[in-house]
Amino acid sequence: MSEWVGVALFIMAGLAFGVVGIGVSFLVHPRSKNRYKLETYECGIPVEGSAWGRFKAQYFTFALIFVIFDVEVIYLYPWAVSFVQLGLAGLVKMFIFIFILVLGLWYAWKEGALEWK
Amino acid sequence: MNIDFSLITTEIALAILGLAIFTLGLIIPRSARKGLGNIALLGLIIVLGIAVYSWPNQGETLGGMYIVDHFSSFFKIVGLVAAILVVFGFRRYVAANVGNYLEYYSTIVFATLGMIVMISAGDFITLYLGLELMTISFIVLVAFRSFDVKSLEAGIKYLLLAGMSSAVLLYGLSLVYGATGTILFAEVAQSIIDGSGGLLLIIGLVMLIAGLGFKVSAAPFHMWSPDVYEGAPTSVTAFLATGSKAASFAILIRVFVGSLTGIQEHWVMLVAVLAALSMLIGNLIAIPQTNIKRMLAYSSVAQAGYIMVGIVAASQSGVKGVMFYSFIYVFATMGAFTVVAAVYNKIKSDEIADYAGLAQRAPLAATVLLVCMLSMAGIPLLAGFVGKFYLFMAIVDGYMWLVLLGLIMSMVSVYYYLRVVLVMFRDDPVDPTPLKMETSVTITLLIALGVTVFLGIYPGPLSEIANTAAQSFFTP
């Protein structure tokens, strides 16, 4: 349990470092008022619209494939750790599992989900 | 942990079938994928053979997480029969309106796999696993006609509401787990007898009813069904109305009659009210419908109400009634939807008005629709009458009001079923050219017709089987 207290400490301290860094900079940095300085940077020409809108859907295809794979990979780790105890049965079962995973990748590949259009 | 593979042969065979269809579809060229339908059909028939052959196998495996008894075997066979009829009877419909054979047939098989895993579930995790496999497959299937706005709308509605109901169900499961400290059905039952319970368990119970009530589209959780039934491809609608519903009833019985018997007094009234509401709402709202798929959707809400009557009984005869009714309901519904799909293929319409003169254009289709609808309404000498008789007999002492309501509502349902029949048989067709049905459709219709009539006249054997299977809950 105390290990995880340590983890929490490190995460909090990492955040604190960021807060202190930015805070110190806020204390010492100069401030100048300029209307154009606060404009969004767009190569110096007047800003056209907002960037908060719809975006290319292709990214979401990859996001979906990622979610599937990432979740599956998580299951590979416990298997890898107890590989010796599981023996041949474990090996065969995990190969079936990976085969199904590969089937998904194959499908995505064949159906063109991996092409950047 | 040792796995008794002989008990889960059906599941393994079905999983292999699904993966085989998928792999094969990736190997063969796109133009040849149409043949996957035949492979799916053949494979499902083989799996059905395995399921029937392994009927004597009984037992538990995976430490009680997986129960194989006559009850689960019976519902597995029902689910597989529904899948076979869907694959067989809707081949032309799929070719003309759905396409994407690889995804379609493998998803159908995986949905079936989800059903039979859920039916055999011995604990909440397996239940949820099977339920989600089934539901996610159905979400894909409902939105399959991605070029059709209605199908997409149905898909999104089903996705959102199924997600909601799964969340509610899962929350209910976790509360029951919290109250009893176990996820195995048998141990939950024991723990309730030993005195665990309280408010937590009751809240969990209510959430379970809500979550599973959604799956069987019992009122007031039926809101999704008309839109989804209308928008989904008709083949998927048929599968959703038969397989999904039958499997959900199986698990409803397994959880409530098999596991939560100890707190029966808390849920019986709730289920009875749901059954009454479903009968009322389903039958009354079905009357003004003009789209046949919507009408059948509301009628299926009403059917869910009838079937829930058997759960209210929570006795061997009640469970037997549920099993019997689920079986015949699969054939009646499948017959009706096959007609709808076949007619849609020709006239591109699901409106009841466009069925005018169907008796002249396609006599067999009209007859089957007539018989199936009358069976659903419960006219004597058809299977539906026997089913309703078993269901209502089970509760006749104690819930007389429910029996009366069921009888009145059955009378009401005759009205809107006959409205379709009148349009088909009395009105003259706008275009009198005969509609030629494909052989596969004809065979499916004949099967549906034959089973519905045969079981109406001679229900003995099936009733005996159901009776034996129902015993698994009431013998210690």
Place this chain on the structure above:
Amino acid sequence: MENIFVNAAGGIRNLLESAGLPGLAVDLIVLTVIFVAILVFVLLNVLWLVYMERKVSAFIQCRIGPNRVGPMGLFQTIADTVKLISKEIIIPKNTNKKLFLLAPVMIFMPPMAVFAVTPFGKGMVALDLNIGVYYFVALASLSTVIIWTAGWTSNNKYSLLGSMRVVAQMVSYEVPLLLSIVGVVLLTGTLNLTGIITSQQSVWFIFLQPLAFLIYLIAAVAETNRTPFDLVEGESEIITGPFTEYSGMGFAFFFLAEYANVLLVSMLASILFLGGWLAPFGLTFIPSWIWLLLKVYLMIFILMWLRWTYPRIRIDQMMAFCWKVLVPLAIVNIFVTGIGKYLYESVRW
């Protein structure tokens, strides 16, 4: 020499315990001291890495590099840091101001949290978690979210492009990265980083898992967004992508975090594949932590070498390379490793 840091930590602990503090307080104070030590270590390394990067790039491009501030330009980065602290943090008016500031504050959290479990030498690990690898990968991938936050809240088209690319790239390359590490875990049967190092006593895993090492290296370059995978920043096309709108310390934090991440992935590479702090050829008179540093700097040098040798790749190439080459290769690697390990085990028994 070998145990200088371990002894120092032990000394502080003894001092505190003799002062009569309760156990948890002692633990926390020691951990805080270790945190500060690691922070100083990381910051010094980052300062040095920036300098090193510029010198290496100059060397590769036949230039001299920084040579004005201090001897051989050694104080160049320090001067840069002072400049960055004293610059204004401009918050453009169209941004989501809170999140805009939160991103640079948070960006140092994942690397620092991960350093908690990295063994810097024999016995030199702040928290010896038994799921170290899991923790490492899970925390390290948090950076994606933070960089994406930076890009999205900027409300700038370049930032949006950059941040979407960051997500696509880091998320995609995480899969081969994770899969390549499975090979190592298969061989050791533990997720504990110290355990992985000690099981390399007889042979380093780079010799048993050469393919996994290669995949890991490529994926690590992509995870740190460095050339040839720096299309997410692409100074010449999308103007440092997610960081376009950041100035002063806001920018400095992202810049520092990038080098902290370089240090991290090099460290993990040394731990997983190069034997960590184990001394090769029995040269144990050199302390273990110096060996680790040597290996880490070898890895860092390779990363820099790659950066200044290869051109930037396109996004379609980047995605195709990940999913069509690296992922299948990594899966093949798991298959081969699994079968090989099984055969090895069955022969041995």
